[in-house]
Amino acid sequence: MQVLENISLKPYNTFGINARAKFFAELHSDNDIAAFFSSLTPERMPFLILGGGSNILFTKDFEGSVGCIRSKGIVKLMEDDSHVYLKIAAGEVWDDVVKYAVDHGWGGIENLSLIPGNAGTGPVQNIGAYGVELKDVIYSVEVADVIARHYRAFRPADCEFGYRSSIFKKKAKDRFIITGICLKLDKQPVLKLDYGDIRQELKNAGINRPSISAVRDIIIKIRSRKLPDPSILGNAGSFFMNPVISADDFARLIRQFPLMPSFRSGDEIKIPGAWLIEQCGFKGKRFGDAGVHGQQPLVLVNYGSATGAEILALAEKIIGSVNRKFGLRMEKEVNIF
Numbered sequence: 001m002q003v004l005e006n007i008s009l010k011p012y013n014t015f016g017i018n019a020r021a022k023f024f025a026e027l028h029s030d031n032d033i034a035a036f037f038s039s040l041t042p043e044r045m046p047f048l049i050l051g052g053g054s055n056i057l058f059t060k061d062f063e064g065s066v067g068c069i070r071s072k073g074i075v076k077l078m079e080d081d082s083h084v085y086l087k088i089a090a091g092e093v094w095d096d097v098v099k100y101a102v103d104h105g106w107g108g109i110e111n112l113s114l115i116p117g118n119a120g121t122g123p124v125q126n127i128g129a130y131g132v133e134l135k136d137v138i139y140s141v142e143v144a145d146v147i148a149r150h151y152r153a154f155r156p157a158d159c160e161f162g163y164r165s166s167i168f169k170k171k172a173k174d175r176f177i178i179t180g181i182c183l184k185l186d187k188q189p190v191l192k193l194d195y196g197d198i199r200q201e202l203k204n205a206g207i208n209r210p211s212i213s214a215v216r217d218i219i220i221k222i223r224s225r226k227l228p229d230p231s232i233l234g235n236a237g238s239f240f241m242n243p244v245i246s247a248d249d250f251a252r253l254i255r256q257f258p259l260m261p262s263f264r265s266g267d268e269i270k271i272p273g274a275w276l277i278e279q280c281g282f283k284g285k286r287f288g289d290a291g292v293h294g295q296q297p298l299v300l301v302n303y304g305s306a307t308g309a310e311i312l313a314l315a316e317k318i319i320g321s322v323n324r325k326f327g328l329r330m331e332k333e334v335n336i337f
């Protein structure tokens, strides 16, 4: 492990924010992770673990140590008649894992195609898309416990998975470094096609009996059309989560705003944040180099040289505006540093 000093984090975050790390190391193995922690003398603290940098906004320089997880490896641990269990190093690129599973005909994660970032970061916010969440396929999460200084594994029930949330993002933030995950995938895949445009797109493509590979291709097509590519336009995907409210609160709101869209989420109601932001007039708006994406208003973008503070100020402006108009609180999905 090589520790570098005063490194620009611009290539390491998809917003393309030019913050600097006082100390920086790429961690290619569990040994590197252990060495990184041994290197954390008081003058090298605080520390930050970085994956693909696709869910992070740097609002200032990081005056401590950044450890960037780059460990690789996908191993089939075991299989039975119906499932295969894969152990995946935290630094594997998530979409490479999806491709690997789909290429082998193992189902369960094809709807999570093209989500940027590391496999090991998936549990942090229980990544989700097109009706599937990581919690549906996770078998265990392997971690290094920074406080107790040992390694352990979490079963899904201990991960406190919720909507874009987990114990790793909330209660135990900064305590556990995820070193690997184990997925339980289906050898007889059950397709999930009822979300968004999947069925329609398959029909348009003339596909009547889709394979998981066809589903992956369609999802990649839809996502590429709807979401900005971070290598062209800096962004971190949805900056906000959709507000989730009770059925009673929704009944009150819909009387005042009859056109408000909604969808059920268990006993609660989710309101599409994109609609709320659009109603407040922010869709496609640009403030200097910070902006709101023209097609997907949940996504904030960096047109070039926006600072993290400018993007955060825009986010706060949107939160205030939605709150004044609808009385709803937009929570940030992106991790702010």
Ligand SMILES: Cc1cc2nc3c(=O)[nH]c(=O)nc-3n(C[C@H](O)[C@H](O)[C@H](O)COP(=O)(O)OP(=O)(O)OC[C@H]3O[C@@H](n4cnc5c(N)ncnc54)[C@H](O)[C@@H]3O)c2cc1C
Residues within 6 Å of the ligand: 014, 048, 049, 050, 051, 052, 053, 054, 055, 056, 069, 090, 115, 116, 117, 118, 119, 120, 121, 122, 124, 125, 126, 127, 128, 129, 168, 176, 177, 178, 179, 227, 228, 229, 230, 235, 236, 237, 238, 335
């Ligand atoms: C264009 C685009 C589309 C997106 N679409 C989706 C989507 O559909 N669904 C979705 O859920 N997300 C989506 N995202 C968000 C993002 O891709 C995911 O949250 C992803 O899991 C982040 O992974 P990362 O490695 O880039 O995380 P980073 O941004 O590097 O880190 C995110 C947080 O996790 C922590 N962390 C990182 N690695 C570890 C580790 N090994 N152990 C402990 N903590 C760690 C970091 O400290 C940080 O707090 C999208 C992002 C973009 C840019």
